[in-house]
Amino acid sequence: MVSAHSTGIVQFFSVLYRKMCSSASVLLPPVGVRGMKVLDREKFSRNIQVPILKVTEKNLSKVITLCKTYFLKVENFKPVQSCQDASFKKCIFFNPEKINDWTDISEDDRTALSNLGIDKSNFDIQEVQLLYENFKYDTIFKAVLPEQEEIVSGFSQIGHIIHLNLKEHLLDYRQFIGQVLLDKVKTCHTVVNKSNTIDNTYRNFSMEVIAGAENFLVTVKENGCKFKFDFSKVYWNPRLSKEHERILSFLKPGDVLFDAFCGVGPFSLPAVKCKCKVYANDLNPDSVLWLNHNAKFNCVDPNLFKSYNLDGNDFINKIFKEYLIEYCKGNETLRESAKIHITMNLPAMAVEFLSNFNGLIKDKELLDKLDKEILIYVYCFVVGDDPVTISKEMVNKNIGCEVTTNIVDVFDVRNVSPKKEMMRVTLKLTADILFGVNSDNDEPPIKKKCTDKDN
Missing domain, CATH: 3.30.70 (Alpha-Beta Plaits)
Structure with a gap:
């Protein structure tokens, strides 16, 4: 098992957006290595x-x-x-x-x-x-790769795998880059380059192994839990470790969490360990397979954990809705100060699922029975100079009614690319919204949406 912190999973946490320096340093490898595409270690002497x-x-x-x-x-x-x-x-x-x-x-x-x-x-x-052994990978990249260009756009480490997203001008050097990283990062045994954007149903992507063994089975540790999964079949982003930790800090023992796009469980499983009742869902069957494996692996209380392999709309319109109705009828009990939380970490399109909550429950007789605070944490990608305002507009537009006063917080999770931010909007989901008090809609939205497009 490889720790996220001890292996530098967040090596990206070593993003190398550096420009090549044309002036030679006395300690850099010889000028003769510029343009090397097949690693020759002897030439670095x-x-x-x-x-x-x-x-x-x-x-x-x-x-x-x-x-x-x-x-x-x-x-x-x-x-x-x-x-x-x-x-x-x-x-x-x-x-x-x-x-x-x-x-x-x-x-x-x-x-x-x-x-x-x-x-x-x-x-x-x-x-x-x-010798070659005396130079760090960034020094080697600086000496070899094209001058006046970005060296490496950044990389992440997931267990023993280093994951790259190389710019086009570096693709001819990918085997060289992969081998250097394999040599220099001692906990790395496999280097992959992402072959396309995450644009399919299950949020995974095609990968090319550019160095090391073709072994995608990894184990990482995060927030007190161990997660094992096949990185080629499920989505995992080590850059979200701190965000997972932030959300978990909002949860208290006895609370309830509905994790609509749970992946292999970075929100869900630590929440169960914190004595929350968790309903975890993902459309990707491989994610759910590893979610359930990791639930057993981490010895979570089965009485506090349920998993589902559903479309996000169905999860909201069936599982979440049925839970609220049963609570209003007195068949589900919560401690007096307990809250209900909903995580929607599908930033490319999670806001589109908000329409399901507007007028979700039709039985107005239950309106006065819903006495618990419900908080939604919905993630979105925002492009523009005012991401906070744009995030609020996206939430209002997609939920189908004015909810600005219900927005508790808008948080900038991370920068994705120039002028593109991943934002988290925390929204208080009131009974008025759930029962459609301010809506003209007679029926809750049931149209399915193509799911899981993330980057």
Whole structure:
């Protein structure tokens, strides 16, 4: 099992939107590797002249502390090593981009070193061979990939899989990029590039394995639960880990959660562990298969968890509706302060499902029986300069009545691309909306919508 935090699942959390730098750095690999499409590790070997400070064992720890800011810091290289000169104990290797001469050391540090018996006579130059193993992947990409272009648009790590979405100008380099990442990210065993946008029914996408083993079965840990799934068949976005955590912080023991587009359960299963009653639904049968597997894997209370493989409209019009009716009739009980929560994490089109809630219940005699606060967390993609206002307009338009005063919060979850944001609107679902008090509609909407288009 690989932890989301320990593996840097959110490596994307290391997005590399960097421009190539045309000026050569002394520590970069040779210019001769530019344009390499098949990895040749031998070509990254180069010799550089490195300033060193030769020191005895006396006051060694103090000397090292004074010199830390000048260390030569590259992968798999120790800046403090045994000295070849038998008269000294250690050699301290300086970064040649910072230090070329004794006087490049700050005056204060030179004075402090002098007080420890270290002076210009201890300073020397030594040739060091740097190899492929000494360079980080971003340094390698900067030296090899096209100049004045974005290096890598970003990547995520899901268990042992690194997931890329390469720009067109990098596609010819994909095998090279994949192999470098496989070499440099120790917890990575498979590198994939997304082949198309998420535009099918089940929110998964075609992937090309560009390095490593064709193994899509992963295990990740998030919010106290372990999730196992086939990444090629279900949707998982590690960039949403913090958002999952935020929603879970709103839930209290005894609350009820309806997770309309649950995937493999990042909202649902931690909620059950928090003693909430959960109704989890997804249209993708593979998602539901892994959802149920993970429910058992995490030993969730079966009395607090039910799963469904339904269209989102059917889930609202049947499962959610029946629950509310049974509650109003006294057949479902909740503690006095309990709330009902609905998560709708399908940002490309979740707002379109809001119309189901307007006039969902026809029996007006039950109106006064609905005494619980109901909160919807609906996600949407917004393009424009005012995402908060646009999000509110989308909610009002799709639910079919004016609900601006019912909007509790509009939160910017993450930036998807320039001027495209993923937003979360928190909406208080009142009895007036559910019973269609302010609506002219006699029937709740039942038209099915094509589901699961996410990016």
